[in-house]
Amino acid sequence: MSEATKQFYAGLLQRHGTSCRALSFSSVSTQHMRFSALLPVLPPALDAAFSLLDVGCGFADLYGFLLEAGYRNIDYTGIDIMPEFTDHAAARYPEATFVTGDFLRLGPQAGTYDFVLSSGALNLVNEQYPDHYDFVFAMVEQMYQTAAQGVAFNLLSAEGKRHFAHDERFFYCQAERVLEHCRRKAPATELDHGYLSYDFAIRSRWENPTAG
Numbered sequence: 086m087s088e089a090t091k092q093f094y095a096g097l098l099q100r101h102g103t104s105c106r107a108l109s110f111s112s113v114s115t116q117h118m119r120f121s122a123l124l125p126v127l128p129p130a131l132d133a134a135f136s137l138l139d140v141g142c143g144f145a146d147l148y149g150f151l152l153e154a155g156y157r158n159i160d161y162t163g164i165d166i167m168p169e170f171t172d173h174a175a176a177r178y179p180e181a182t183f184v185t186g187d188f189l190r191l192g193p194q195a196g197t198y199d200f201v202l203s204s205g206a207l208n209l210v211n212e213q214y215p216d217h218y219d220f221v222f223a224m225v226e227q228m229y230q231t232a233a234q235g236v237a238f239n240l241l242s243a244e245g246k247r248h249f250a251h252d253e254r255f256f257y258c259q260a261e262r263v264l265e266h267c268r269r270k271a272p273a274t275e276l277d278h279g280y281l282s283y284d285f286a287i288r289s290r291w292e293n294p295t296a297g
């Protein structure tokens with residue numbers, strides 16, 4: 086588990102309380118734009134029943150967003166390394182399941198979910214991985230192994246780096262490199278680089294439940 090990541094969010098939580106700023110988002114609207122870009126991987130029917138794992142769930146705002154959108158049969162599980170975040174999320178959504186821990190350490194006993202989604206959890210440099218792509222691809226590998234039908238996640242984009250003052254805690258990825266990696270796992274993977282100039286989403290869906 087990355088101690089730097091825990092300390093980063095503990096500091097934000099102390100400063101901002103349980104607002105989206107504690108999750109390092111500048112506003113609810115950009116947080117929601119990121120969520121919207123993950124949604125096309127899910128079944129379009131709002132009454133569809135499926136299980137969903139939210140990796141790096143924070144306060145489970147993604148679950149609230151999906152409920153607001155009208156989904157009503159989601160068996161939702163959120164995982165986060167921050168106990169303060171999962172405690173708050175569990176109090177908000179007692180019907181959902183929350184796990185406190187590092188997604189990378191879950192292993193196969195984590196079971197399988199129809200969909201695995203992750204928003205904003207892959208952007209902080211992890212001191213255990215000198216090459217940030219190794220961290221991203223380790224998380225991605227675990228997501229594909231844990232999902233039966235589809236995966237969607239987002240990353241800060243190398244092209245968007247100019248929007249921000251230099252902060253060595255954040256990493257900005259080459260979208261094409263991540264897309265190429267994910268297409269080797271699921272050929273129908275798509276890249277969405279159109280919702281924010283500094284962020285992109287990767288979405289993979291497959292028919293064969295054993296693929297990934």
Ligand SMILES: C[S@@+](CC[C@H](N)C(=O)[O-])C[C@H]1O[C@@H](n2cnc3c(N)ncnc32)[C@H](O)[C@@H]1O
Binds near residue numbers: 204205
């Ligand atoms: C930018 S916040 C986003 C929270 C939430 N996904 C949202 O969009 O509102 C990223 C979250 O990922 C969590 N996280 C980072 N690495 C993780 C890991 N390896 N396992 C579980 N959670 C992780 C952090 O603790 C943090 O709460």
